Amino acid sequence: xxxxxxxxxxxxxxxxxxxxxxxxxxxxxxxxxxxxxxxxxxxxxxxxxxxxxxxxxxxxxxxxxxxxxxxxxxxxxxxxxxxxxxxxxxxxxxxxxxxxxxxxxxxxxxxxxxxxxxxxxxxxxxxxxxxxxxxxxxxxxxxxxxxxxxxxxxxxxxxxxxxxxxxxxxxxxxxxxxxxxxxxxxxxxxxxxxxxxxxxxxxxxxxxxxxxxxxxxxxxx
Numbered sequence: 001x002x003x004x005x006x007x008x009x010x011x012x013x014x015x016x017x018x019x020x021x022x023x024x025x026x027x028x029x030x031x032x033x034x035x036x037x038x039x040x041x042x043x044x045x046x047x048x049x050x051x052x053x054x055x056x057x058x059x060x061x062x063x064x065x066x067x068x069x070x071x072x073x074x075x076x077x078x079x080x081x082x083x084x085x086x087x088x089x090x091x092x093x094x095x096x097x098x099x100x101x102x103x104x105x106x107x108x109x110x111x112x113x114x115x116x117x118x119x120x121x122x123x124x125x126x127x128x129x130x131x132x133x134x135x136x137x138x139x140x141x142x143x144x145x146x147x148x149x150x151x152x153x154x155x156x157x158x159x160x161x162x163x164x165x166x167x168x169x170x171x172x173x174x175x176x177x178x179x180x181x182x183x184x185x186x187x188x189x190x191x192x193x194x195x196x197x198x199x200x201x202x203x204x205x206x207x208x209x210x211x212x213x214x215x216x217x218x219x220x221x
């Protein structure tokens with residue numbers, strides 16, 4: 001089986017049996033990494049650079065959910081997000097030897113995923129965010145009243161996020177959902193750190209204003 005076919009097989013299995021996990025509120029491996037597979041990323045990347053397919057299997061299991069969520073929020077389309085995942089890990093296989101470890105592997109993967117997503121969306125009209133964006137807001141309370149209140153907040157947050165520009169939504173996703181630092185976000189987006197800070201400032205300001213209009217308390221910092 002070729003590597004491309006193997007990655008496609010990984011994807012089909014993951015999205016057939018684990019789609020609920022990818023769309024749930026459970027944290028993905030990023031940013032806590034590593035979790036499953038035991039071996040650290042740099043050791044796995046060294047093996048991958050030597051053509052070790054088992055290393056690819058471990059890395060796919062470790063990061064495909066985070067890549068999928070990121071791609072879904074960028075594209076707003078399940079099928080496109082799945083394609084981005086496949087293309088991202090195929091690129092990881094092809095360019096493993098060029099990974100120098102100057103950034104975390106998850107940061108490198110999200111940068112690849114963003115480039116793939118942008119390429120796939122080029123020429124397409126902007127689509128609304130998938131409902132999974134709102135569902136990614138954590139809700140740990142067991143009471144029915146709190147669950148209802150969380151659902152309302154989630155719906156309000158989805159509306160407010162939709163008012164942001166694509167650039168600002170992207171920043172919110174990276175910083176708040178993927179817990180990227182300013183420097184990591186700059187690496188992923190290919191812009192100076194100062195640009196990330198500026199976008200983050202205006203994104204927080206606009207989002208806070210929208211949330212207040214919706215009657216939702218916010219503690220954006």
